[in-house]
Amino acid sequence: MNKKLQEIANAIFPEINLTMNDLENKYPKRDLPENAIVTRFAPSPTGFLHTGSLFTSLVSYRFAKQTNGVFFLRLEDTDQKREIKGSGDKVIEQLKTFGIVPDESYMDENTPYGPLVQSKRKEIYHAVIKSMIATGDAYPCFCTHDDLAATRKHQEKNKLLPGYYGKFATCRHLNPNDVLERIQNGDDFVIRFKSNGKDDQRVSFTDAIRGDIEFPENILDIVIMKSDKLPTYHFAHVVDDHFMRTTHITRGEEWMSSAPIHLEMFDRLNWQRPIYAHFPVIMKLDDGKRRKLSKRKDEEASVDYFLEKGYPIEGFLEYLMTLANSNFEEWRIQNPESNIYDFELSFNKMSLDGALFDIEKIKSISKDRLSIMDATSFTDKALTYAKKYEPRLQELIELDRDYFEAIINIGRNQKKPRKDHEKYSDVFSFVSFMYDKYFYEMIQVLPFSDRFDSQLIKDILDEYMKDTGLKLDQNEWFNKLKNKAVERKFAARPKDYKKNPDEFIGHVGDYAEIIRIASCGKPDTPNFYDILQILGEERVIERIKYTKNLL
Numbered sequence: 001m002n003k004k005l006q007e008i009a010n011a012i013f014p015e016i017n018l019t020m021n022d023l024e025n026k027y028p029k030r031d032l033p034e035n036a037i038v039t040r041f042a043p044s045p046t047g048f049l050h051t052g053s054l055f056t057s058l059v060s061y062r063f064a065k066q067t068n069g070v071f072f073l074r075l076e077d078t079d080q081k082r083e084i085k086g087s088g089d090k091v092i093e094q095l096k097t098f099g100i101v102p103d104e105s106y107m108d109e110n111t112p113y114g115p116l117v118q119s120k121r122k123e124i125y126h127a128v129i130k131s132m133i134a135t136g137d138a139y140p141c142f143c144t145h146d147d148l149a150a151t152r153k154h155q156e157k158n159k160l161l162p163g164y165y166g167k168f169a170t171c172r173h174l175n176p177n178d179v180l181e182r183i184q185n186g187d188d189f190v191i192r193f194k195s196n197g198k199d200d201q202r203v204s205f206t207d208a209i210r211g212d213i214e215f216p217e218n219i220l221d222i223v224i225m226k227s228d229k230l231p232t233y234h235f236a237h238v239v240d241d242h243f244m245r246t247t248h249i250t251r252g253e254e255w256m257s258s259a260p261i262h263l264e265m266f267d268r269l270n271w272q273r274p275i276y277a278h279f280p281v282i283m284k285l286d287d288g289k290r291r292k293l294s295k296r297k298d299e300e301a302s303v304d305y306f307l308e309k310g311y312p313i314e315g316f317l318e319y320l321m322t323l324a325n326s327n328f329e330e331w332r333i334q335n336p337e338s339n340i341y342d343f344e345l346s347f348n349k350m351s352l353d354g355a356l357f358d359i360e361k362i363k364s365i366s367k368d369r370l371s372i373m374d375a376t377s378f379t380d381k382a383l384t385y386a387k388k389y390e391p392r393l394q395e396l397i398e399l400d401r402d403y404f405e406a407i408i409n410i411g412r413n414q415k416k417p418r419k420d421h422e423k424y425s426d427v428f429s430f431v432s433f434m435y436d437k438y439f440y441e442m443i444q445v446l447p448f449s450d451r452f453d454s455q456l457i458k459d460i461l462d463e464y465m466k467d468t469g470l471k472l473d474q475n476e477w478f479n480k481l482k483n484k485a486v487e488r489k490f491a492a493r494p495k496d497y498k499k500n501p502d503e504f505i506g507h508v509g510d511y512a513e514i515i516r517i518a519s520c521g522k523p524d525t526p527n528f529y530d531i532l533q534i535l536g537e538e539r540v541i542e543r544i545k546y547t548k549n550l551l
């Protein structure tokens with residue numbers, strides 16, 4: 001070992017006694033089954049949870065669970081200018097909402113491979129850098145912004161590859177004595193990795209999703225520690241994922257072109273390369289063209305959007321599974337009742353050219369999921385939603401839970417259940433007419449068809465109030481209603497009316513609609529008989545009487 005380099009390393013990090021060996025011993029290889037996947041989600045706390053990040057974390061989480069491995073959450077907070085306080089905690093909460101609970105998280109004090117917050121790992125980064133300086137794999141760089149700008153200008157002018165490398169990497173060639181003196185003088189510096197890459201050589205690796213990949217070698221002496229003594233992403237990724245014993249780096253494809261930098265560092269440190277899996281970016285069709293789902297332009301790029309609208313969690317997760325693996329949907333058709341996590345994800349079934357985000361599909365999956373949920377679970381979940389986002393719905397549910405559940409139960413437990421709801425924010429306007437507070441408000445605007453004069457409407461309502469038939473079963477009740485309609489010259493079947501419209505006033509549906517409007521305030525409701533039963537005869541008559549007086 002070069003003594004001068006060791007002196008420089010000591011001068012830069014006098015307080016660091018931790019060695020690479022200490023670190024290897026402190027963070028040994030994890031004791032897991034042979035094929036267990038250790039992976040992670042590593043958000044930077046810069047704001048909301050992106051839909052694409054939820055996708056990446058769900059898939060990473062599933063890979064770890066499927067193989068009895070470990071999924072952990074690391075907070076990458078080294079860019080303190082961009083940090084938004086509290087956004088890391090919010091991410092944890094949102095992941096939890098989707099059932100994604102990391103085995104180890106940056107919130108836990110005593111994780112065996114922690115701390116999992118980068119700003120608390122300075123000592124580890126510094127120990128590795130100290131060792132790299134001593135071995136000549138890293139060096140301090142004193143170049144100022146102006147120096148770097150001048151180099152860039154020269155490179156641009158001469159059409160050369162921009163960046164800090166080769167003869168442009170001036171601090172790489174400084175005399176060690178001068179370096180030591182400048183450090184002792186307190187000059188500002190950053191630390192750079194000393195690349196051995198050649199521009200005519202290539203580096204290859206096997207991406208778990210994309211197969212064999214080849215790139216030109218990295219030749220840049222990239223910054224690994226900034227002047228604030230915090231590491232850059234490139235370096236922190238390598239150090240953290242080595243000492244956290246990550247087996248699979250699951251990250252967005254925007255990182256793929258930096259892989260040569262990371263691979264070179266793993267190789268130079270004599271550390272085993274992890275497996276990379278670069279996930280497809282989530283795309284959106286915009287005016288027929290594919291583009292990235294964008295934080296700025298698309299509200300659906302934020303997971304919050306779906307939570308606020310109340311899309312059912314299970315529907316959203318199911319949708320993400322369809323995005324993840326092309327054979328999921330086929331499996332789903334064969335296993336409609338199974339837990340989605342009985343499906344085994346595979347890396348090689350992931351799409352390569354960007355997964356297309358399809359809101360219509362989310363809607364349709366959500367409708368399906370909500371329709372097959374039992375009324376009790378539906379009510380529980382609607383209430384959880386309402387408590388957070390819709391107080392007036394919360395009020396209705398809490399007023400009388402059984403009553404609410406009875407409404408939600410209409411048309412539910414049958415072969416083809418009704419698909420009334422796409423999301424929990426649809427529920428309030430769906431049920432409100434069942435509550436007097438809202439019914440009497442709604443009925444102030446009468447939605448009767450102007451094909452029938454008000455005297456006829458009044459007569460029909462009177463006739464119904466006299467004998468509602470609500471003690472009868474549904475068939476008998478309907479037959480009775482139909483007979484009354486026929487007596488008043490309404491056709492018994494819509495198609496009879498359509499054939500001979502001049503012979504009738506309307507058809508039985510029109511007749512029932514008059515009673516429906518008077519008792520529900522609107523012409524469209526789920527099964528009318530069930531609605532009337534839930535309201536109860538007394539309230540039905542009260543409502544109809546009130547409506548009649550408005551005519």
Ligand code: GLU
Pocket residue numbers: 041042043044076237250251252255
């Ligand atoms: N903090 C990085 C990001 O948010 C993580 C990339 C990675 O997973 O390695 O993009």
